[in-house]
Amino acid sequence: MGTKNTELSCGNCALSRICLPANLSARETRILAGAVERGRELCTGARLIRAGTRMDALYVVRSGSAKSCGVLKDGEEYVRAFNLPGEVAGLEGFANGHHTSDLVALEPLRYCRISIGRLERMMETLPGLRREMLRLLGQSLEDTQRMRIEVSMVDARGRLASFLVDLSRRLERRNLSPTHFRLSMSRRDIARHLGLTLETVSRALGAFRRAGWVEVKARHIKLLRPDMLSGISFQNGGSRALL
Amino acid sequence: MGTKNTELSCGNCALSRICLPANLSARETRILAGAVERGRELCTGARLIRAGTRMDALYVVRSGSAKSCGVLKDGEEYVRAFNLPGEVAGLEGFANGHHTSDLVALEPLRYCRISIGRLERMMETLPGLRREMLRLLGQSLEDTQRMRIEVSMVDARGRLASFLVDLSRRLERRNLSPTHFRLSMSRRDIARHLGLTLETVSRALGAFRRAGWVEVKARHIKLLRPDMLSGISFQNGGSRALL
DNA sequence: CGGCGTGTTGATTATGGTCAAGTTCTGTGG
DNA sequence: CCACAGAACTTGACCATAATCAACACGCCG
Numbered sequence: 001m002g003t004k005n006t007e008l009s010c011g012n013c014a015l016s017r018i019c020l021p022a023n024l025s026a027r028e029t030r031i032l033a034g035a036v037e038r039g040r041e042l043c044t045g046a047r048l049i050r051a052g053t054r055m056d057a058l059y060v061v062r063s064g065s066a067k068s069c070g071v072l073k074d075g076e077e078y079v080r081a082f083n084l085p086g087e088v089a090g091l092e093g094f095a096n097g098h099h100t101s102d103l104v105a106l107e108p109l110r111y112c113r114i115s116i117g118r119l120e121r122m123m124e125t126l127p128g129l130r131r132e133m134l135r136l137l138g139q140s141l142e143d144t145q146r147m148r149i150e151v152s153m154v155d156a157r158g159r160l161a162s163f164l165v166d167l168s169r170r171l172e173r174r175n176l177s178p179t180h181f182r183l184s185m186s187r188r189d190i191a192r193h194l195g196l197t198l199e200t201v202s203r204a205l206g207a208f209r210r211a212g213w214v215e216v217k218a219r220h221i222k223l224l225r226p227d228m229l230s231g232i233s234f235q236n237g238g239s240r241a242l243l
Numbered sequence: 244m245g246t247k248n249t250e251l252s253c254g255n256c257a258l259s260r261i262c263l264p265a266n267l268s269a270r271e272t273r274i275l276a277g278a279v280e281r282g283r284e285l286c287t288g289a290r291l292i293r294a295g296t297r298m299d300a301l302y303v304v305r306s307g308s309a310k311s312c313g314v315l316k317d318g319e320e321y322v323r324a325f326n327l328p329g330e331v332a333g334l335e336g337f338a339n340g341h342h343t344s345d346l347v348a349l350e351p352l353r354y355c356r357i358s359i360g361r362l363e364r365m366m367e368t369l370p371g372l373r374r375e376m377l378r379l380l381g382q383s384l385e386d387t388q389r390m391r392i393e394v395s396m397v398d399a400r401g402r403l404a405s406f407l408v409d410l411s412r413r414l415e416r417r418n419l420s421p422t423h424f425r426l427s428m429s430r431r432d433i434a435r436h437l438g439l440t441l442e443t444v445s446r447a448l449g450a451f452r453r454a455g456w457v458e459v460k461a462r463h464i465k466l467l468r469p470d471m472l473s474g475i476s477f478q479n480g481g482s483r484a485l486l
Numbered sequence: 487c488g489g490c491g492t493g494t495t496g497a498t499t500a501t502g503g504t505c506a507a508g509t510t511c512t513g514t515g516g
Numbered sequence: 517c518c519a520c521a522g523a524a525c526t527t528g529a530c531c532a533t534a535a536t537c538a539a540c541a542c543g544c545c546g
Contacts, residue, residue, distance in 0.1 A: 080391075095378065144388050197503060490543105492542080498538105502534105506530105
């Protein structure tokens with residue numbers, strides 16, 4: 001009653017089961033929430049993190065999506081990752097306290113911010129938060145290592161299939177349709193992320209469409225045969241999947 | 244004087260400037276050392292970590308070298324990383340408490356072991372250790388992400404050059420010759436790590452030899468023109484290096 | 487010395503990159 | 517509402533890189 005009625009906080013956020021507090025106790029979540037600042041909405045193309053700057057906070061996507069990307073010396077763009085709501089970005093900054101990639105909004109984006117200083121202070125007293133940070137970093141490392149193997153061992157279609165299946169699962173966890181969604185990133189972004197050219201991504205999508213596995217209309221995609229996509233993907237079912 | 248004369252401990256280990264204690268205070272190092280168990284020597288091919296097992300400890304290479312690897316469904320082997328003395332292995336196990344790859348000795352190997360339980364308890368009271376664990380995980384993540392981009396954007400020779408230059412630098416940090424060393428891994432392991440075939444690795448090495456950049460005799464290698472290798476590598480100098 | 491695992495080299499092929507031409511989509515202004 | 521411009525995307529023709537298949541050389545073990 002005394003509390004400010006329906007103020008947004010981690011405790012009543014729709015993402016709490018996916019986001020940082022997922023494995024924290026109610027008490028720890030409450031303390032964490034006190035350190036979370038909610039940013040205003042950014043528009044498409046805005047840079048939330050800039051490569052080279054000091055890492056002074058962790059950023060979590062609250063709505064919309066983003067890409068973690070940068071540019072090589074010769075002007076080629078690379079895309080390290082795409083971030084959906086509830087996902088923490090910029091963890092690699094822990095390496096030396098500076099960001100190495102940009103974080104760019106792919107559509108209107110809302111986000112939360114947690115200062116590193118406050119995070120470190122909270123880690124002193126919250127064992128659950130300590131464990132969760134290790135888990136989060138470990139998971140990012142595991143995911144990235146798996147993707148590195150995938151890029152080096154799987155062909156273009158397999159990689160695109162993996163990408164779609166992975167995206168589908170992540171959307172499903174967020175209670176969005178796993179079969180009918182909009183790609184917030186361009187073909188070029190997908191290509192840069194998978195180590196392909198945009199032409200190859202386009203051709204692979206065309207092949208899936210002709211096979212009757214997907215329906216594609218611009219950036220709207222419908223997975224008609226997710227089983228078939230899984231079948232040739234790396235993550236699951238494909239002949240090259242991990243044991 | 245009262246201490247057990249020349250007993251090996253993190254404080255007097257030759258690797259202390261490279262290993263986990265690198266950024267810890269003397270006091271923190273002493274406490275950490277109390278939790279470190281030194282393993283007996285393993286012979287080539289021995290498995291220190293087995294995929295699928297519970298992650299109950301962190302392992303650090305003390306001497307020799309190891310590969311973090313596994314097998315895909317179709318029997319293809321992949322190699323996630325090579326580990327030199329002072330490097331911590333198996334960090335991705337923090338993701339869900341289980342290892343996802345094997346750790347295999349490439350030559351006679353000595354190692355240190357730190358129980359996860361004791362590590363977590365020490366993190367409660369040692370802020371430097373907390374920070375160091377985040378730094379370590381962040382660095383692994385950054386390295387792996389960079390390598391993922393490299394595998395997807397750089398050609399065979401560039402990747403091999405990067406590999407050699409990176410190895411050279413890591414050996415140099417350990418006060419070993421950065422130009423004249425022995426490859427403890429087979430061509431096949433290198434290929435699997437770089438996403439190539441062993442034939443391509445062999446050919447690329449041959450090209451470097453013909454260009455007068457390296458001398459190769461079986462697994463002994465001498466870098467005659469590290470500058471040229473750097474020049475075509477991803478990490479540094481190459482036209483595709485990060486800004 | 488002989489045999490096998492490891493590595494090198496060659497010939498051929500296939501996958502995806504490059505270059506180029508067109509098509510669709512989106513947003514803007516008349 | 518439609519016309520237009522520019523970006524995003526698709527499709528095709530050709531080519532280059534590295535995979536595949538195969539034969540052979542080397543070196544280390546007994």
